[in-house]
Amino acid sequence: MTAAAPRLAAVPSEAAPKVHARLDGVTRVYPPRAGHGEVHALGPISFDLRAGEFFSVVGPSGCGKSTLLDVLAGLAVPSAGSVEFEGKPVRGEVPDGVGVVFQEDASFPWLTVEDNVAFGLRRAGVDAAESRRRVDFAVGFMGLKDFRRAYPSQLSGGMRQRVCIARTLVMQPRLILLDEPFGALDQQTRLLMGDELLRLWRETSATVLLITHALDEANLLSDRIGVMSARPGRFIDIVETGWPRERDSRLAERPDFGAVTSRLWSYLRGESLRALGQGSAAR
Amino acid sequence: MKVGKAKADNRATWIRVAVLASAVGALEIACRVGWVPATMVIAPSAMVKALIETLQSDDIGAHLQQTLSAVAIAMGLSIVGGFLIGFVLHWVPFLRRAFNPFLAAYYAIPHFAFYPLLIVIFGLGPAPLIVLATLFAMVAMIVATMAGLDRVPRVLLKTARMHRLSLLEEIWRIRLPAAAPHLLSGVKLAVAYSFIGVIAGEFILSTSGIGHEIAYAYDNFDNPRMYALILFVLAIVTCFNMAVYAYERRLARRRGA
Numbered sequence: 001m002t003a004a005a006p007r008l009a010a011v012p013s014e015a016a017p018k019v020h021a022r023l024d025g026v027t028r029v030y031p032p033r034a035g036h037g038e039v040h041a042l043g044p045i046s047f048d049l050r051a052g053e054f055f056s057v058v059g060p061s062g063c064g065k066s067t068l069l070d071v072l073a074g075l076a077v078p079s080a081g082s083v084e085f086e087g088k089p090v091r092g093e094v095p096d097g098v099g100v101v102f103q104e105d106a107s108f109p110w111l112t113v114e115d116n117v118a119f120g121l122r123r124a125g126v127d128a129a130e131s132r133r134r135v136d137f138a139v140g141f142m143g144l145k146d147f148r149r150a151y152p153s154q155l156s157g158g159m160r161q162r163v164c165i166a167r168t169l170v171m172q173p174r175l176i177l178l179d180e181p182f183g184a185l186d187q188q189t190r191l192l193m194g195d196e197l198l199r200l201w202r203e204t205s206a207t208v209l210l211i212t213h214a215l216d217e218a219n220l221l222s223d224r225i226g227v228m229s230a231r232p233g234r235f236i237d238i239v240e241t242g243w244p245r246e247r248d249s250r251l252a253e254r255p256d257f258g259a260v261t262s263r264l265w266s267y268l269r270g271e272s273l274r275a276l277g278q279g280s281a282a283r
Numbered sequence: 284m285k286v287g288k289a290k291a292d293n294r295a296t297w298i299r300v301a302v303l304a305s306a307v308g309a310l311e312i313a314c315r316v317g318w319v320p321a322t323m324v325i326a327p328s329a330m331v332k333a334l335i336e337t338l339q340s341d342d343i344g345a346h347l348q349q350t351l352s353a354v355a356i357a358m359g360l361s362i363v364g365g366f367l368i369g370f371v372l373h374w375v376p377f378l379r380r381a382f383n384p385f386l387a388a389y390y391a392i393p394h395f396a397f398y399p400l401l402i403v404i405f406g407l408g409p410a411p412l413i414v415l416a417t418l419f420a421m422v423a424m425i426v427a428t429m430a431g432l433d434r435v436p437r438v439l440l441k442t443a444r445m446h447r448l449s450l451l452e453e454i455w456r457i458r459l460p461a462a463a464p465h466l467l468s469g470v471k472l473a474v475a476y477s478f479i480g481v482i483a484g485e486f487i488l489s490t491s492g493i494g495h496e497i498a499y500a501y502d503n504f505d506n507p508r509m510y511a512l513i514l515f516v517l518a519i520v521t522c523f524n525m526a527v528y529a530y531e532r533r534l535a536r537r538r539g540a
Contacts, residue, residue, distance in 0.1 A: 075444055093447065100445045104438040109538045110460040120446040153538050168445075 018051040025081035040232040056218035059228030060275035099173030103180040107152040138166040230275040333507035350493040357416035357477040365424025416480025427469025431462030
């Protein structure tokens with residue numbers, strides 16, 4: 001706790017933002033299996049997630065972005081190093097106050113939209129009246145009011161992803177981790193979902209970590225963007241965007257918007273080529 | 284879209300009914316005119332008449348009861364047992380590796396060839412029939428259970444971990460509902476195989492039961508009674524399967540299949 005990561009906390013100490021989660025020298029190595037040897041997927045990575053910030057992670061495919069999220073969420077145990085959330089170590093279990101939205105459709109096809117959204121509440125010991133209030137809010141917030149009694153199969157992919165976000169939202173997480181949640185959606189829907197995500201982030205004042213492969217999306221949504229190298233993934237740089245807290249997809253019209261995307265791409269072009277090279281060499 | 288599909292469904296139903304009705308009608312005419320001798324097949328209307336008479340005779344109740352209770356027991360044993368075995372094999376990979384070849388080759392075995400052996404072991408009562416039918420039906424349930432549990436999407440299990448469900452909660456609230464469609468098709472097969480197992484067993488070597496009555500009528504050239512009983516078995520099996528099918532449809536509609 002005492003030794004702050006000096007590499008990233010370049011801000012004077014009295015103005016230093018509160019650390020919400022911390023990764024310290026985290027690596028993840030997969031043991032050798034039939035067909036390939038040991039795979040060094042991630043790290044070592046050290047960085048602090050500041051309380052209330054919107055942080056995105058971009059990187060070439062296969063660089064360990066999802067592994068980073070799994071380790072941070074407690075869904076995977078790091079091979080070395082440590083993870084902390086709100087000052088407590090995270091190891092092999094998702095801490096209370098962390099919500100995850102996955103890339104794949106994780107809605108439960110056998111439950112209605114409202115039962116999907118309410119899924120975690122009973123287990124968390126939330127009483128019926130409070131549950132109803134939270135579900136009403138989340139369903140309304142995500143624009144699912146007219147579909148409360150629908151089953152996921154009756155919804156589009158974007159709406160199903162909203163169901164999953166609402167299901168995470170009702171748990172009132174203080175840290176929301178999103179693993180390419182809009183990966184399967186078309187560009188227009190992505191932009192609108194991005195706006196909703198920003199609204200959600202502002203209104204809940206949660207810390208958000210978003211994994212994405214879309215540089216524009218990362219730029220638009222984030223306070224800071226971590227750029228990862230090809231496998232084993234490490235941060236090449238962490239870019240501060242400096243955007244105002246009140247923002248939406250119209251930010252892309254700003255003249256300085258393109259400069260940030262260009263900077264991200266200048267980092268990633270080489271890494272992406274390397275990642276491609278790795279792929280063909282493995283074959 | 285939905286209206287179009289309903290229309291297509293309606294037309295399919297109509298065609299199916301028309302084909303069935305004309306087949307039955309053709310058989311009726313062929314029998315009445317004498318193209319098909321009554322020693323071979325009797326007219327459908329005669330079958331129905333014989334069925335009503337057979338069901339009114341007082342000895343049929345005992346046979347019915349014996350067959351249906353044997354089927355019910357075999358069904359229960361194979362569904363519950365098959366589910367439990369499938370569950371264990373899914374959970375313990377080395378057991379699964381050990382038993383997989385047996386499961387794969389299982390339906391290549393002519394089960395009924397072992398029936399005489401089962402009689403030697405269990406005696407001439409309902410027991411060998413129940414064992415035979417259970418052996419026949421259970422593996423379908425085992426295979427369906429394993430397939431269902433294997434196909435639970437990983438992301439749903441990750442979601443369970445995010446909500447910090449205990450193992451039992453994860454099984455009850457995630458794995459089983461996610462596997463339900465596969466489990467149901469296993470149940471459907473187990474129902475059908477239980478009927479086949481019991482009735483075919485009775486056919487081969489038994490002193491009572493519907494299967495025995497069919498074989499007995501056959502041996503005595505009692506065509507009306509034989510066809511009446513065959514019709515009866517068909518009707519029961521169809522009713523049973525339609526009940527499971529209707530339930531399955533309801534589940535599937537809800538899931539949008």
